[in-house]
Structures are given as C-alpha cells and as structure tokens.
Amino acid sequence: MMGSGKTTVGKIMAQVLGYSFCDSDALVEEEVGNSVADIFKHYGEAFFRDKETEVLHKLSLMRRFVISTGGGAVIRPINWKHMHKGVSVWLDVPLEALAQRIAAVGTNSRPLLHYEAGDAYTRALLKLSALFEERGDSYANANARVSLEKIAAKLGQRDVSKLSPTAIALEALEQIEVFLKEEDNNYAER
Numbered sequence: 001m002m003g004s005g006k007t008t009v010g011k012i013m014a015q016v017l018g019y020s021f022c023d024s025d026a027l028v029e030e031e032v033g034n035s036v037a038d039i040f041k042h043y044g045e046a047f048f049r050d051k052e053t054e055v056l057h058k059l060s061l062m063r064r065f066v067i068s069t070g071g072g073a074v075i076r077p078i079n080w081k082h083m084h085k086g087v088s089v090w091l092d093v094p095l096e097a098l099a100q101r102i103a104a105v106g107t108n109s110r111p112l113l114h115y116e117a118g119d120a121y122t123r124a125l126l127k128l129s130a131l132f133e134e135r136g137d138s139y140a141n142a143n144a145r146v147s148l149e150k151i152a153a154k155l156g157q158r159d160v161s162k163l164s165p166t167a168i169a170l171e172a173l174e175q176i177e178v179f180l181k182e183e184d185n186n187y188a189e190r
C-alpha cells in the first residue's frame, strides 16, 4: 500500500542482504520521462498500469535485488506472475498510521489521493480504506506478511508509528526465512 514504507524498509533490507535496491515507480518514471503524478494526469491510470507491468516483468528477470513495487501492483494477476519469480512481502500497516504518514508529507506525489476533499488525514484515510477494501485480498497473495501490529505486540509497544524501519526490516527478513523454510519442507515432502 502507498506510504507503507516499502522504499524505506526495502533499502535497509537490501543493505543487510548486500543486494541492490530498485523502486518500480522510479523505473516507470525514468522510462516515461515523467513523474507518476504527471503520468496519471496526462496519460491516465491504464497507461501507468501497462508501464508498471512492463517494468515488473523486466525486474522479475533480475537477481539479488530488493524491489519496492508501486502500491497498486497487486491488482493485476499478471503482475503476481512476475512478482512470484522472487519472494514477495506485504508490509501490513494499519490504515490510520498510513494516513498519518501521508498527511505529514502531503498527497502531491500520490495521484490516487490527491483529489479527495477534506483535511489531509481524513481524505487519506477515506481513500486508503476504499483502496484496501478493493485490494485487501490481493495483498494476501504475498509470500510473507509483515504486520506492524504484530511487531509492536512482540516488542511490547502500543504505538505502531514508533516502530523503527530497521525493526520492520528485520521482521521482514525473519518472515522471508520462515517462508523459505516452509517451501523447503514442502519440497522435501513431495
């Protein structure tokens, strides 16, 4: 989901693993020569989604990369075909915490949130809730789920917004290991 920390947490994971990092939105911007907001404005969402699929296909051929995908990449089944070439992680952040972060930085670079009415927090929360309603099941296709609520409970913290990106990255790496071990066990049982 947008603002969930894919870039911030993904860069830490790449550093820990000694992998390269890439952001699929940034790659679309580079290829089209426009910002995501301008691509939505001038060419429309469908054009952006086609470019996003092309970029995810290219990235799926790379090795030793941590990739931060666009928050809406989950909606197209073809994108899952590409994402499942690697291990996918869902950063599950409560919507209220997401809306707080997004309200703090503004919605200019996030075109799907930009045209709502009301104060920044409320409009982000309303739109994020609607998007999550549409997409919740799709995020669950990810191989590993990193729930900020679970990390907070584990660390005895009440407020998910106090969790450091490093703590979240470490949990993501742990969840990936759990997934890979399960895969190994399933393979051995076959």
Ligand SMILES: Nc1ncnc2c1ncn2[C@@H]1O[C@H](COP(=O)(O)OP(=O)(O)OP(=O)(O)O)[C@@H](O)[C@H]1O
Residues within 6 Å of the ligand: 001, 002, 003, 004, 005, 006, 007, 008, 009, 025, 068, 069, 070, 071, 101, 105, 110, 161, 162, 163, 164, 165, 168
């Ligand atoms: N654990 C965290 N605690 C507090 N703020 C955070 C945390 N992780 C990320 N942020 C902040 O939230 C905002 C969004 O983070 P980031 O850009 O990493 O998310 P994203 O999922 O890549 O977003 P998008 O897909 O919309 O580009 C940034 O301002 C970032 O500094």
Ligand SMILES: O=C(O)C1=C[C@@H](O)[C@@H](O)[C@H](O)C1
Residues within 6 Å of the ligand: 001, 002, 025, 036, 069, 070, 071, 072, 073, 109, 110, 111, 112
């Ligand atoms: O959630 C979404 O649909 C989006 C998230 C961003 O990362 C960008 O890919 C774009 O703004 C669309």
